[in-house]
Amino acid sequence: MHLTRVERWRLAFEAVVTAGIIFLCYFAVYEIFRWVVITFQDVFNEFWFFGNVVEDIGNQEIWGLTPLVFLFLIIVAGVAIYWRLKRRYRQYELKHIIKELHYIAKGNYDHRIRGSYSGDIGKVVESIHVLVDSTVEAMEEERRIEQSKDELITNVSHDIRTPLTSIIGYLGLIEEDRYGSEEEAKKYVHTAYEKAKQMKVLVDDLFEYTTVRQTTVPLEYVSFDMVQLLEQVAIDFELEAQKKEREIHISSSHKQIMMRADTEKIVRIFHNLLSNALKYGEGGSLVLIEVKKGEKNIFVSIKNNGKTLPKEAIEQLFERFYRAETSRSQETAGTGLGLAIAQSIVELHKGTITARVDDSWTVFDVVLPLENE
Incomplete structure (x- = not known):
């Protein structure tokens, strides 16, 4: 993830502030320990391993402390600063992700969260992408289904209307006695009958199609x-x-x-x-x-x-x-x-x-x- 200029300055400021706070904490601990050493100097002198540390602290000779003490303090400070900056960086990452999610939620489903993320946040981003892809696929499938339904209605209407119009027309001729002979009337009836059978075939096929399209339909093996x-x-x-x-x-x-x-x-x-x-x-x-x-x-x-x-x-x-x-x-x-x-x-x-x-x-x-x- 690329930080903005403001965010980089804020991280730098965060590092300085954290270092200052750690320095103040060190100084406070040093002063407290020095007061304790001066107050209870006889007690500390009984423990040989404190060596010159007690004497140096009592004399306010801080630079006389062993290098291992300074190294330890620097490592602790470095870890604290790193943890603080890492935590702040994670917050910036989450802020960016939330901003991108709001953009996607507005209907920009082809957009993907930019940047490279590691750890748990990387897994979250990957899961979000999978979820968005699944949502887009489901929406497209829903649109296909809706379009398919419209086509189904159109096609069924056409295939039913054509023979139905013929049936109504021929039966209308018979109803109005508009036929020349009994043979002609029978011809009209036969044509209407054939058209009715066409409609039945369509309805039967449509019923079977909707039946076999169901994945739960039982099969007799x-x-x-x-x-x-x-x-x-x-x-x-x-x-x-x-x-x-x-x-x-x-x-x-x-x-x-x-x-x-x-x-x-x-x-x-x-x-x-x-x-x-x-x-x-x-x-x-x-x-x-x-x-x-x-x-x-x-x-x-x-x-x-x-x-x-x-x-x-x-x-x-x-x-x-x-x-x-x-x-x-x-x-x-x-x-x-x-x-x-x-x-x-x-x-x-x-x-x-x-x-x-x-x-x-x-x-x-x-x-x-x-x-x-």
Whole structure:
């Protein structure tokens, strides 16, 4: 810490005053001791070790005292002055720290206490910096949460309003008898029904997303064969893949890979990933599921050779309500929550999920521990 000019002068003055006080104390002690020596000289003469000290003091010959006495007095004075100045210096340090803290408390959270501090004060300053960093991080996280809530409301409102407007419109036509035939009325009802199902999917996904985002959500761990589970999920998408003229292939390093996890939620992970691959892999012909067993983890990659995504889209894929096509049209019907749900479930199982582009392949890599409790 750098002292100001005034503080340095005050420290110097403090040293002079302390030295003066010590000198006066020495002089007072000397005079008292001299009076005692003169008054009780016969008593002191009986103790040989006082030697010439008593005589010198009695004769006021202070410079005749042994050098060890002077050395002792100088050391005591030096220690006293050092202690006094050190104490005052600590007070100046605390004053500076408090001043800096007041500045930080006014909202200057990027500011840090200047200077180098040692000992306990150094530890206090370091703790203050850690506390400020934690506070800033918490405030930024709170701002992100608030922004996320606003985005959530905006996106949900958009995705609900669009089908709801259609439902109200078609049912309004029926209510007002504005249809040409019974077949046309049925068509309106069917369209309204489909839009209502879209709304239900959104609400269900939103509910599941908020559920799996809670780190305390209970998981029902059971032992199962991951290869068999993936084969079953692939069968569920076989019809949809045929409609899009694509094939789903599974490649595994082992015929059977046993692991422990919540099967219902694991199914949801790969259901969402396959749905995403078929829905957005425009121009592709193959969806490849690769499974590998490691020492402690299982590695699953979902690949499709359709149209690849730009880098900026890859980086945002796991953000809720994000869609690679920004128009949010109903042509690629979906809530934009599928990958966010998959990521939350993977993290609940202490695993990781990432996306990348490998040549002409869009790849989702899932890593899950073989054993979970």
